[in-house]
Amino acid sequence: MTTVPAGLDRRFRAAAASSGLLDVAYDLFDSPLGTLLLAASPRGLCRISYDPEPERETEVLAKRFGPRVLRAPAPLDGPRRQLDEYFEGRRRAFDLELDLASVGGFPRQVLEELALVPYGEVTTYGRLAAQVERPRAARAVGTVMNRNPLPIVLPCHRVVGSTGKLVGYGGGLERKERLLQLEGALL
């Protein structure tokens, strides 16, 4: 069975990325919180996953954004660099195009509100619910956080229970704690 030489494989993936033909480019990224999968559509970053299973992940991306999903590092260079800086404590805000086109309605409103929670601060599920004028929807806000397509960049780790308890995190509570420690919000 012939394997494609690494150089040729790399050249094809780069050419595919710059052809403008991809619905989604993705790549894996080693972070202090383990391997992350980063994915971008032509409109912007569209997915960050903890503990990714690329096989399943590409299926989901294909369904949501179109079948031309390919591992291609170049379009993820910017996000990768900014995440590096963030993890090294040298970046407090992300300056990235985000593609939230596949998220609508209430979840979209909540994520847009979430994006405004500043570095190093925390808010509560109830407060976010109130900010989108659904004061009784704290639990639904929790669900939106759990399904956040762009954790870290959309800082759902900064949302805690009304008693200050961390409550939950899509990537596991340990990671939520590490992120809040990194930001100096937790001692």
Added chain:
Amino acid sequence: MMDTVTVPPFERFYETWSGEILAFLRRRLGAVDAEDAFQETFLRALRGYDRLEHGRELRAWAYTIAARVAADVHRRRRPAAEALEGAADDSRPAYAEIEHLANALPPTERAAVVLRYGYDLSYEDIGAALGSTADAARQATSSGIRRLRRKELP
């Protein structure tokens, strides 16, 4: 159900067939030209990928594109003089006559006929493209041709 095979993410298509297609292009063109042809093949595949209606016969589809790219390379290699002397600029006149008919054949026979007479692939390569053997490819080709001769199309 055959009809519900969805188109897989391009990554899976590429990972599954890229090695085999590269080997095929090396056989057709040699190692050096195969590299450019490989890139061209998968870029063409990418261009057409969102128009695929199902995920069946992707291997034969990949071979068809690769064979077309290889034919383009061969055409470019042919000395200009030869073209000026009026050598047939379509080296496949026989195929040109049946091409529009081939569309009506059952999928496997169509792929076999197209790859054999359109792109001059060996039965070994056609077998590989169809996920079967050289013998099965020879059979599919000849039964396709028989059907075309009899105009006995389904």
